Amino acid sequence: MVTCPICKELLQELTSIHCVKRHGMSKAKVIEQFGKPKRLFLTFAAESTVTTPTISSRDYLDSQLLTDRLNSKTRKFHV
Numbered sequence: 421m422v423t424c425p426i427c428k429e430l431l432q433e434l435t436s437i438h439c440v441k442r443h444g445m446s447k448a449k450v451i452e453q454f455g456k457p458k459r460l461f462l463t464f465a466a467e468s469t470v471t472t473p474t475i476s477s478r479d480y481l482d483s484q485l486l487t488d489r490l491n492s493k494t495r496k497f498h499v
């Protein structure tokens with residue numbers, strides 16, 4: 421994913437179709453005048469070191485404890 425250097429629209433790729441349709445110039449011209457489109461992956465990697473949408477190790481531990489508790493409860497229930 422990239423963002424268009426002009427309108428910041430999210431695009432799969434910066435295509436010539438987008439450049440011509442939206443901005444009336446060729447892709448090469450867009451890059452020449454506005455710079456290369458930003459790779460979204462790199463932007464995210466640089467900015468989201470603190471707020472990663474992954475499960476933190478603490479949450480993982482909690483869910484493990486919960487699972488253990490549920491398992492033991494179930495076992496008791498069955499006995």
Ligand SMILES: [Zn+2]
Nearest residue numbers: 424426427442
């Ligand atoms: Zn654009």
